[in-house]
Amino acid sequence: MNLELRSLTSKDVDAFVLADAYAFGERHEDREKHEEWIHSDLDRAVAAFDGSELVGTGRNYSLDLTLPGGAIVPAAGVSWIATIPTHRRRGVLGAVMRYLLDDAAARDEPVAILTASEATTYERFGFGVATQVFGIRLLLAPIAFRDERPPGRLRFVEVDESSKIAPELFDRVRRARVGVVSRPKVWWVGEWAPPEPGNRFDVVYEVDGRVDGYVVYRTSGMWEEGFSRKRIEVRDLVAATPSAERALWQFLCEVDLVEEVRAVAVPIDSELAWQFTDSRQVRLSSLRDFLWLRPLDACRLLGARSYDAPGQLVLQVSDPMRPDGAASGRFLLEGGPDGASCERTDLPADLSLGVADLGSMALGTLAPQMLVRAGRVQEHVEGAAALAGRMFATDRAPTAFTWF
Ligand SMILES: CC(C)(COP(=O)(O)OP(=O)(O)OC[C@H]1O[C@@H](n2cnc3c(N)ncnc32)[C@H](O)[C@@H]1OP(=O)(O)O)[C@@H](O)C(=O)NCCC(=O)NCCS
Numbered sequence: 001m002n003l004e005l006r007s008l009t010s011k012d013v014d015a016f017v018l019a020d021a022y023a024f025g026e027r028h029e030d031r032e033k034h035e036e037w038i039h040s041d042l043d044r045a046v047a048a049f050d051g052s053e054l055v056g057t058g059r060n061y062s063l064d065l066t067l068p069g070g071a072i073v074p075a076a077g078v079s080w081i082a083t084i085p086t087h088r089r090r091g092v093l094g095a096v097m098r099y100l101l102d103d104a105a106a107r108d109e110p111v112a113i114l115t116a117s118e119a120t121t122y123e124r125f126g127f128g129v130a131t132q133v134f135g136i137r138l139l140l141a142p143i144a145f146r147d148e149r150p151p152g153r154l155r156f157v158e159v160d161e162s163s164k165i166a167p168e169l170f171d172r173v174r175r176a177r178v179g180v181v182s183r184p185k186v187w188w189v190g191e192w193a194p195p196e197p198g199n200r201f202d203v204v205y206e207v208d209g210r211v212d213g214y215v216v217y218r219t220s221g222m223w224e225e226g227f228s229r230k231r232i233e234v235r236d237l238v239a240a241t242p243s244a245e246r247a248l249w250q251f252l253c254e255v256d257l258v259e260e261v262r263a264v265a266v267p268i269d270s271e272l273a274w275q276f277t278d279s280r281q282v283r284l285s286s287l288r289d290f291l292w293l294r295p296l297d298a299c300r301l302l303g304a305r306s307y308d309a310p311g312q313l314v315l316q317v318s319d320p321m322r323p324d325g326a327a328s329g330r331f332l333l334e335g336g337p338d339g340a341s342c343e344r345t346d347l348p349a350d351l352s353l354g355v356a357d358l359g360s361m362a363l364g365t366l367a368p369q370m371l372v373r374a375g376r377v378q379e380h381v382e383g384a385a386a387l388a389g390r391m392f393a394t395d396r397a398p399t400a401f402t403w404f
Helices: 010-024 031-039 092-106 159-176 185-192 242-253 298-304 355-362 368-373 384-392
Strands: 003-007 045-050 053-066 072-083 111-115 132-139 153-157 199-207 210-220 230-239 258-267 282-289 291-295 311-318 329-336 339-344 351-354
Touching: 003 092, 010 031, 010 045, 010 053, 010 072, 031 185, 045 092, 053 092, 053 111, 053 159, 072 092, 072 298, 092 111, 153 159, 153 242, 159 185, 159 199, 159 210, 159 230, 199 242, 210 242, 230 242, 291 355, 298 329, 298 339, 298 355, 311 355, 311 384, 351 355, 351 368, 351 384, 355 368, 355 384, 368 384
Parallel strands: 072 111, 230 258, 311 351
Antiparallel strands: 003 045, 045 053, 053 072, 111 291, 132 258, 132 282, 153 199, 199 210, 210 230, 311 329, 329 339
């Protein structure tokens, strides 16, 4: 194989989309609906060629990520990672990933982020699990909430209306919630608005005329011998207040002719179970990674967030893929609730860790003490992991609602 990487030009877009379809085994049958998203940030897309054949794809989208304390940092959203099956395991992804991380670093993005199809692929490139989600199933017979449904108004809307309402609400929510990734305008058009397979329904929750939440769900399942075996699958539920969240879940549990409500991406600190008279109504079907984070500039990342408890730590971070990069080396972090400072240092390290583990700690998702017990982080000074645990902890579990 004679591998060559080239930044994507518009004449190669069709081959780029086709390679992605070959790799995922999913053709883009409704491609015209995704056109704007496909063409967005095109100058950040890269194609791998074997001779004249386009065999691998990858791209960065320009996104934003909310950190603890409310700072928002630019993030390279790695996406469209694909190598066609005739060329797998010959280093195509490795070359594409080096290109994308260099692109992000050159643009001063302190982190790269992605949502992964498998959990085995990205640690080698320095990505760590930065948010997790529960998959849940609610069996609806019988089900009871402890309290009355909050008094706001629930209203069905069609997608042309919801796609005007939802982005504004989402933007309000994502700025206040750690781990949430921005959704560019073209994402709403290309990824959110197109009708999905199955029956899609959009419902908003309003209080005094102000939208405080929305849910997009689809129904699946059929009538069987005169009995309805329908199921609701929650696609996107975003709420600005706890009562909006409760109202939307309560609504979903009360839709007629439905046996079960399923959701695949519920925040791991969701209060849902504690609103039922029987908390076992919530069946957890999975716990999995959602957002992966790859530090590119340790000090910009660590210095931008705030810390739950005040403290000072020296972190020795190894980054074999980018040994001369800004995430590799020894860093002195001094942080507290009002902010932080971070600089390179020669002081002895309190903790040593790989860059992917720094990615897992950065938002507060994986506790440093747990990473020490797992043998992934080394503690050189007794109590350093516990201090890091108190510092990096967040009030709410980091969560990410955006797949990309
Ligand atoms: C995942 C995928 C892009 C890998 O591409 P590839 O060109 O075969 O990967 P490479 O040959 O560059 O592999 C680089 C390294 O990662 C490893 N690797 C790659 N994909 C892996 C996977 N899915 N699971 C475990 N290891 C993987 C390789 O073994 C190799 O390891 P090494 O450096 O120790 O030898 C490709 O298999 C694919 O397109 N899969 C289907 C689509 C998909 O899932 N894309 C990811 C979307 S998030």
